[in-house]
Amino acid sequence: MVLSISGLKDCCVQKQRESGNEEEACYSSFKDLSSNGFSGHIPKEIGNLEKLTYLSLMNNNFTGVIPREIGKLHGLKVLVLGRNNLTGTIPQNLQGLNLEWNQIAGSIPKEIGNLTILTELYFANNSLTVVAAFAIVFRRYWKKYQDSKGTNMVLVPTQERVSYYELLRATDGYSESNLLGIGSFGSVYKGILNDGRSIGVKVFNLELEGVLKSFDVECKVLKNLRHRNLVKVISGCWNQDFRALVLEYMCNGSLEKWLYSDNYFLDTLQRLNIMIDVASAVQYLHEEYSTPVIHCDLKPSNVLLDEDMVAHVSDFGIAKMLEKEESFAWTKTLATIGYIAPEYGSAGLISAKCDVYSYGIMLMEVFSRRKPNDELFAGNLNLKSWINDSLPNSILQVIDAKVLKREDENFTEKLEGLSSIMELALKCVCESPSERISMKVTLETLKKIKLKFLRVN
Structure with missing residues (x-):
């Protein structure tokens, strides 16, 4: 022809x-x-x-x-x-x-x-x-x-090498129809490799200030991380004018999408499982990896869900790696307003307790379906104070109405379980870092709460 x-x-x-x-x-x-x-x-x-x-x-x-x-x-x-x-x-x-x-x-x-x-x-x-x-x-x-x-992809161990033009082909030239989301330092596209595998391609916007550092940080942090609840990096592609990470594709999108889209719904156990997955990943970063890693930007849009609704923490663009003898560090890079711990926002002080704070805010958000900067809040009111003021007598007013209704079977027991989740969240968001519980304790507590829900469902 x-x-x-x-x-x-x-x-x-x-x-x-x-x-x-x-x-x-x-x-x-x-x-x-x-x-x-x-x-x-x-x-x-x-x-x-x-x-x-x-x-x-x-x-x-x-x-x-x-x-x-x-x-x-x-x-x-x-x-x-x-x-x-x-x-x-x-x-x-x-x-x-x-x-x-x-x-x-x-x-x-x-x-x-x-x-x-x-x-x-x-x-x-x-x-x-x-x-x-x-x-x-x-x-x-x-x-x-x-x-x-010397400064980039040598840090990402992989037996695969995906070329620039293969990524271009895989994403249809980074067409808008393949756009999955836009983040602080770039955009993520769906792609299909020559062997038929679906991938996510995170393309960094090199015109943004600090983006090269962000790319280097992600490469460095992801060098040896291995955990079922962290997004896997398949490969990377870079040249003088281009930086991209090739990621495992998460077909169910972000936790944020599932929380706020009218076309999706998560029941109580699904929300608990997702937050247990996230806590498991963060505990690994803090305590089980050779060098403590602080994610610094935990939020629903950075939690991705696979085909089995297993959660995977993503986006390590502003993460910090601490030396073994260090328990904190300083940074000038701010994360997302509403999720930032007080000491992080005011003094740039980074520690594992910053992630605990962000996690606590996210835990409240997941079960109330209210963002920390929701228009509902005015003056000195915020998600944290709203939840705090509701305990213990008005907890039903802040719980997502889709999760629990008065006519539900075992209503009292389920309400007590949801109240326990919010109490746990408040322990994560204490003003002083030293008063916040650890991610390990948070994970263990959530698992116990889940067992109670399983008994009444």
Whole structure:
């Protein structure tokens, strides 16, 4: 089958129909036409697709020269032409280039020396001779690689390496339809790797102040963390102008979504299980890992749920690692207003008790379905004082109405259990860090409360 521009558009439309996004079919900056059985020459008119940032024609039967018109696509960053029968010169201004398994012969074209931002390069299985131009660009490329490797992804142990253009393909060019959420330092997209695995891709916004430090911190913190309730890092991808972490995909989204969307509901036991999962992860960070780790930003949007509704703590962008002999540290980086412990917000003092405070606020939020900065609160009133004032006689007024109703079976016993949860939360949010209970005690107490609920349900 010969590829024409109209054929290209038809193919794109078909692919977009399959994903339910036909309207943007011919205007997307992302074109993946790999493995379609195309043959003949790549049409010169392809140079008219001005919005292209990613183009993959891999694994077809194209012959002839690479059209010079592709070089007119100034926005094109990644070009994947591997596994065809092509010859010719190489377009400039690319970050990723794949020409493996073609018929390019002779010397590596001198134009490659102009690819100053190249970070992904594949030339395997051609008939090329290395010349000076290639040596120049290779040294330039290798220097960039070494510069970034020394401070970043060498810290993330993984047997996988996911390339820049594979992530671009996996996420449909980071299309809005794949956007899962936006955080303090970047955005998270859903992607599907070549082997069919679903992933989350956290792309850091390099224009934000402190983002490179945040990326380094996540890499460092996640270096050896292993716990069922922490989001797993599969791999990472980086170059001079790009930073991303490839994460285990959590198909049920965030705890925040489940709390505040009218389309979702969590019963009491589900909420308890999720908060037990979170407490288990945080206790591991504080007491069971070789170096104490303070998450510093515990909140429902940073708790993700897998297909079995098991909770996983995510986003370590402002986490702190303490030395073994340290019990606290200082920072100038503020977390999310409403969840910050008093000593953290006023003096930048970080300790494990800061996470305990944030956890206590989140525990109140999960069972009241009220955010700490809810419009309900005015003046000196906040979630903490609202809960405190309700105990012990008015606890039903602050509990999420979806969780407990007066006509429910074993109402009194369930109300006592929910009251115990709020009492526990208040012990986590004492003004003085020394008065707060530890995460270990919090976890043990929650497990006992869960057993009581199991008896009355």
